[in-house]
Every structure is written in C-alpha cells, then in structure tokens.
Amino acid sequence: MIRVEGLTKSYGSRSVLTGVTFDAAPHAVTGFLGPNGSGKSTSLRVIVGLAEADRGSATVLGRRFRDLPDPRRVGILLDSGAFHPGRTARETLRLSARLMSIRAQRAEECLEVVGLSEAAGKRVGQFSLGMRQRLGLAHALLGDPEVLILDEPANGLDPQGVRWLRTLLSGLADRGGTVLLSSHALSEVERIADRVVVLRGGEVVASGAGAEVTGGTWCRVSTEDDQALARALSSAGLAYRMQPHHGLVVAAVPPLVGTVARDAGLVVHELCLSPQLSLEDVVVGTAPASASESSLTKEATNARL
Template sequence: MKSGIPIEISGLSKQFGHVTAVDDLSFTVEPGRVTGFLGPNGAGKTTTLRVLLGLVRATAGTATFGGAPYRDLPKPLETVGAALDANFHPGRTARSHLKVYATAAGLPPARVPAVLEQVGIAEFADRRVGGYSLGMRQRLSLAYTLLGDPGVLVLDEPINGLDPEGIKWIRGFLQHLAQDGRTVLVSSHLLSEVQQSVDDVVIISRGRLVRSGPLSNLELDASPRTIADSPDRLRLAAALDQAGLEYTEGRNGFIVVEPDPGRVGHAAFVGGVELSALHRLRSGLEESFLSLVNGETNALADDEATPVVVDGGEV
C-alpha cells in the first residue's frame, strides 16, 4: 500500500490580464479515492492543475500537496506523478524517453521496464513513439507519472480520444491506483467518460466551484426532467418563465426541471408556442452534470467561441 497525501486547493484565483480563469476555488482530494475534476472546456481545470504543479503562479490562494506547494517537495517525482501535456520526441523509443526522466530524477533504472510493464506497453518499449497510436501515447504518459512510484497522481484528460478498450483499461487502472492508497485526481470535460471510475467529483464552471462531494450525492440529484424545444426558443423561454418552471438550455432544447411533460406542454399552449419536441428525460448523471454547469450556458458559449490561450493552452 502507498501512503497518499491530500491535495488541498484553498481560495485559489488566477487572472490573465482582465480574464479570470479561476475564481476563489476551494476543494480537497483525499487519498484512497479517485476524484473527477469536471467542467466544460474553458472552465479553468487546466489552469488549476498548472497552478497546482507550479507551472503558473496563482493570483491568490494556495494549491498544495499535504500542505506543501509543489516547488517545496523534496522529491517531486516520488511524491506526485503528473501528466498534463503528452509531449514526446517522435524519434525516441518509449524506453529511451523514460530513461531520460529517470536519470534526471535519480531514479533506479529498473523503474523504466517496471512501469512499461505496469501500463501494458512493454512489448513496444523499443518502438519509436512517432509510430504510437493515441492510446499507446496515453499509456506512455501514465508510465511517466509512475516512474517515481508516487502517492499522488494528477492526470489531465487521460481518457480523451481513447477507444472503448482503452477506456475500459484506464478506468480499472485508476481504481487500482486508488485502492493501493494513492490520491488520484483526473480531469475531464465529460462526466460520462469518468463516471464508472471516480468516487468523488469536483465540478467547476467559469472557474468557480459548482459542486463537490461523493459521486453518489450527484446520483441522488438525477431526477427525471422534461425536454422541450421550439422553432422560437425566445417565446418558449418566456412561456416557461410565466409558468414558473426552471430550465437550462441544452443542445437539443430546454431541460426543464419538471418530470411531467404535460405541464410543460400546457405552459407552451398557454403561451401560444409551437413545440418541435416534448418528452420526458429519464435523467442520468450526465444530465445532472449538464444542468449544474449550464446555469451559465450563454457565458460559456462565449468563452468557447473565443478561448483564452496562455502558454500554448486554453485556460
């Protein structure tokens, strides 16, 4: 068993000029659990992780590992394994790529074959990385994070772009790491990608905390809702407002906090609104997640249209 330490984010804020990427964010990631760090693209997840790993200086607040900032850890790779940007020299083999980092960190050479075996790419260790598939590159990134056998793992979108077999493998792998006592923080913009592997969730929108706690609490919030749409969404929104119905606007219409489609249809009828869609949505976790982050849908849409880019990456 490994001895993980908590990740503690307290009052964290980060501004880039006039843009606030992270706004007074606080949460804790506990050892022995997989925590999903969730939010739409542009919500501030990557910026938060960059501050946590000492790559970006915070405007206010702290981000620490067991009370210590990353720069003060005496043996960083043996404490924290992190994968934010998968940058590999295409001409190097996986083995030589990992040897460079192991040597620089003073780690035993035996760790290289050990982690290649651990992530399931030992047979491709001497193949040039330029010929790797996306899934193999993701596994190589994980191998790097495990070089120092750390108690904390910080992974940014590790499931993004994987095929179903790769997704199944990494879900089990993350759970195994947590069961071994490690602290595991995994970011994603889709709850559906990580819901089968996480124990806790931290959800942010526009840099602010929306919800944090056990995934089971979010499951309890997954109540039935109604989908309604119209060629004239402005009039439909007015009709729903007039009826006192709460809703958020999604890709396929309005997600109305009302389990009875009849009541929603009646509100549209009273408002003289033509409906193009009306049906009950047996709400799952993804719908609950979307309803939480879509409270600022229009603002998020503006952010996604004109993302802020800092040091080559979106905030």
C-alpha cells in the same frame, strides 16, 4: 490529498479562474470536468507549480508542489506530446529515472505495467497517440506515487486500453492513493470516479459524489404560455430551464409544478417526470441546477440559469 482553496487567475483582462475550491481525497478517483475553456488545465498547472495563481492556494500532500521534499510521491501527466521524438521509450524513462534518482529497473517495470515492453526500443516519434499516452502514464508511475494528476489520460486509447486504465487508477485508489483525473470522456468518468468536480466559466458549479451531482427529481412541462409559467415558477422559488424548442425542465415533482401552473391559470399541455440528469447535462449546463446547488436562493439559482 489535493486541496485547492479560492484559486483566482487572470491573464490580462481575461478571468480564467474565480475562487475555485475543491478537494481530491485519498482512497478515491476524483473526476475534474468541464467544457473547453472552463479553467481545468489552468487549475492543474497551478496545482503542479507550472503557473501562479493571483489569489488562493493549491497544496498536494499538505504542501505546495514545489515545496515537497520528495516530488516523486506525485505522478503527473499533462501533455503526452512533450517527450523527445528521437528517443526510444526505454531511453525516455531511463533518463527520467536517472534524473529522479530512481533505479533503472523501475523504467522496465513501468513499461511492462503500461503494456509497452515490446515497443520499448521504438522511437517516440513513431508512436501512435495511444502509445504516447501509455508512455506518459509510465512516466507518471516512475516514482511509485501516492498521488496521480492526469489530464485526458484516456485520449487515444482503444477500448481495451480504456479498460486497462480504469483498472490501474481504481487499483491505486483502493491502495490509498489520490487520483485527480481531467477528462472529456464523461461516460468513462461516470464509471470510475468516486467524486466529481465540475467547472464552468472558471467556477466550480458542482462537486460531490456522482449521485449527488446528477441526482434529484426533475420534470418536463409545457403549457399554453411557457413564459408565464417561468414567471410563476420563479415566484414559487423553483429552479427551471427553458427548453430549446418548447417547454421547461423544472427541479420539482410533477404535482407541485402542476399546482403552480393551475394557480397561474395556465392550461398544461405536457407534464411528466424527466429522466435523471446525466453528467453531460451538468457539465455542459443543460441541467436546471445540480443537487449541490439546491441550497441556493431563488434569485441566485435563476441568475445562474
């Protein structure tokens, strides 16, 4: 279990995290998503004790990471480029195993798990990005962990490697493990994650199962005066977002939106159901609101849009 409560972090006058709160539960893969600069990396660094929050707390298995009696229970991959380029893959893992009081044979087992047995004698500096990612995963697995915390683990992997990674993480979750996975590969996260947490601007803007975050009914509408329609939708308490060129996307069924437009005396040019939101819509902020925001007041909802 990973529990993050009210994390707030600033660097000088720049606010990076503002009250970030979420859980990553056992028996599940939790996708940790957001645009660049949203606060994902800072959150992960706080969770594993590499940064201190100004306020709030982050615990793993019920304790701060640095207070765990056996930190081997947590596998971490934040930077696959941190390994010494002059050492071989085998030397890298065996040295870490010795420092962690893990039997040397475990290094060989992890190399086999990640598909690097044949490259074990090759220097890390000669590895491709995908091979370094596999080595980072092998390092994270050394202690046979109950919790995995991974930042962009699929970066550089070929399609076969991505499929292998999916199987690996799903298998760990099925055995009761906790996986927190930060990634920009949204289509892959949709396939593997049981739950997602979405950060934007240092705040959690959506959290829940994929269907909860992207679900709901949306429609696309355009009228003779979209600004007037926007004002009418606000008065009716409906969340909406102006489209880049023309029209709006509204968090409501078409008949309701049509009624609002009619009562406002507007001629409707287009009114139809909009395709279900994708995870990309939620992450980059093109959605009018997520299902998790449906309980917000009209003023709060439109302020966030």
